[in-house]
Every structure is written in structure tokens, then in C-alpha cells.
Amino acid sequence: MYRPAAExxxxxxxxxxxxxxxxxxxxxxxGDVAGHDLHAAAAMAQTRNMLRALLFDRRTPPSAVLxxxxxxxxxxxxxxxxxxxxxxxxxxxSGWRLHWSSAGHLPPLLVTPGRQARYLYAExxxxxxxxxxxxxxxxxxxxxxxATVVFFTDGLVEHPAHPIDHSLRDLAELAAAHAxxxxxxxxxxxxxxxxxxxxxxxxxxxxxxxxxxxP
Numbered sequence: 001m002y003r004p005a006a007e008x009x010x011x012x013x014x015x016x017x018x019x020x021x022x023x024x025x026x027x028x029x030x031g032d033v034a035g036h037d038l039h040a041a042a043a044m045a046q047t048r049n050m051l052r053a054l055l056f057d058r059r060t061p062p063s064a065v066l067x068x069x070x071x072x073x074x075x076x077x078x079x080x081x082x083x084x085x086x087x088x089x090x091x092x093x094s095g096w097r098l099h100w101s102s103a104g105h106l107p108p109l110l111v112t113p114g115r116q117a118r119y120l121y122a123e124x125x126x127x128x129x130x131x132x133x134x135x136x137x138x139x140x141x142x143x144x145x146x147a148t149v150v151f152f153t154d155g156l157v158e159h160p161a162h163p164i165d166h167s168l169r170d171l172a173e174l175a176a177a178h179a180x181x182x183x184x185x186x187x188x189x190x191x192x193x194x195x196x197x198x199x200x201x202x203x204x205x206x207x208x209x210x211x212x213x214x215p
Contacts, residue, residue, distance in 0.1 A: 001187050005155070005201045012201030013040035013082070014153045015048050024091065027055050030105065030151040030205055031084035043079040047128070051086070062086040062101035063136035066125075070103070070132040082128040085151060089143065089207060096143040096209050101136055103128050106154060106168075109175055113146035117176040119168065148208045150175055150190070155200030167195040183208055 005012060013033025021027050029051060033044045050072060054065050066086055073079050085108065087100035098120070100108065104127035107119045122139040143149065157167035171194060178189045187206050196202065 001191050001202075001204045003191055003202050003204075005199060012155075013044040013080070014155065014201045014203035015044050016151065016203040016205040017048060017052065018205060018207070019052075021055060021088070023059065025088045025099075026090075026207070028087040028089060028100075028149075028151060028205060028207065029084065030153060030203055031082060032105070032153040032155075032203070033082045034080040040080060043077070043082070046077060047073065047079065047082060047084075051084075061138045062088060062099060063138045066101050066103050066128070067132070067136050070128045073128060074132050079129060081130060084128060087149075087151070089149070089209070092142065095145055096147075098141045098143055098149060099138065100140075101125065101138050103136070104130075106152065106157070109150040109152070109172060110141070110143075111148040111150065111175050111179045113144060115176045115179050117172040117179075119172065143209050145209055145211045148175070148179055148186070148206055151205045152190075153201075153203045154196075155198075155202035156190075156194045156196050156204060158200055159195060159197040160199075161197070162195065170195040 015031050017029040019027055033040045051069055083104040085102045085105040087098055089096055102125045104124055107121050109119055111117045120141055123137045125136050126134055157171055159167055191204055
């Protein structure tokens with residue numbers, strides 16, 4: 001889900017994407033290009049399309065894809081600094097696992113079938129457009145059947161009257177309390193009741209693993 005900022009005529013650079021890869025994994029992307037103008041929106045579209053092409057062309061871990069994306073963007077564009085998180089949800093044993101790499105982005109939020117919510121904190125990495133020579137890390141975490149993973153941009157939790165740690169806690173509580181909802185209704189509920197103040201655009205994506213998977 002994408003929602004623009006409350007200010008009229010505001011154009012943002014937040015985006016999300018999810019699609020099936022040739023190897024059967026699901027690719028998930030969430031990102032935020034700095035700025036609130038047409039340049040940010042154009043950079044977002046360029047980055048999204050380039051990342052899609054790299055994902056279909058390469059069979060490499062998320063960290064390697066982000067590293068190549070960063071090098072390419074710096075070589076041929078003047079795009080603003082961009083944060084993003086690139087993940088794969090892939091079969092693993094009798095369940096699934098989340099395999100991701102971050103470029104300075106907020107961590108994904110995992111809600112277990114028992115409605116326990118926790119952020120998957122890991123090495124955040126540097127945003128795209130800062131230093132393409134720096135190494136990037138991969139991270140993995142098992143996903144049980146019926147787990148929900150929430151990816152989001154900072155507009156969902158930024159509020160000038162509250163520290164971001166408080167807003168992250170409020171979002172986790174909201175996500176856990178409504179985890180039983182169907183996915184479309186679940187995402188709408190998070191977007192309607194998020195702890196941010198609405199000054200920034202938001203992108204929000206949630207995925208839920210099936211209850212059973214045949215090995």
C-alpha cells in the first residue's frame with residue numbers, strides 16, 4: 001500500500017514491490033528516496049525498474065544485488081540518497097525463511113502466529129548513494145507457517161512529538177493486536193492507525209506465510 005503525505009501537491013519517493021522470482025522465491029522490496037518532489041518520484045521509478053531487472057538477471061544474494069544496484073546508480077544517475085530493504089521469502093525445510101539485506105532502512109517487523117511482534121534488527125548497512133565500495137551484509141530468519149512480516153517506510157512511524165522508539169513500539173503493538181485480520185484489511189488497519197503524523201508519504205507491505213507447506 002502507498003499513501004501520499006497529507007500536504008497538498010506533495011510528491012514522494014516511497015515505493016514497495018513484490019513478485020515471484022524464477023527460482024520460486026518471492027522477492028520483497030521497500031524503499032524511500034530522499035525528497036518530496038518530482039525528482040524524488042522519478043528517481044524512485046528508475047531505482048525500482050533497475051532493481052527489478054537485476055533481480056531477474058542475477059541469481060545472487062540480496063546483498064550482492066543491492067551492491068550492484070548502488071554501483072550502477074552512482075555510475076549513470078544523480079539520484080538522491082535512498083534507503084531500501086531487499087528480501088527473499090524462500091522455502092526452507094518444512095517452512096520458510098526470510099533472507100534480506102538492508103541499505104539503511106528500518107527493520108522488518110515479524111508477527112508470529114501467537115501474535116508476538118518483534119523487529120528483526122540486524123546490520124542496517126549504508127543507504128544507496130553514499131559509498132558503493134562499502135560491503136553489504138545478508139541476514140536470515142526462519143518464518144513459521146502463519147507468520148506475518150511487515151515492511152514499511154519511516155513515514156509510518158515518524159512523529160515530531162514522539163521518539164521513534166515509542167512509535168516503533170506502538171506499531172508493533174498495533175500489528176500484533178490485529179494479526180488475525182485478512183491481509184488486505186490488515187494492511188489498511190495499519191495504514192489507518194499508524195503512529196506517524198502524516199507529514200511524509202508511506203509505503204507498507206505485509207506478507208503472511210501459508211499455514212502448511214508440503215516439503
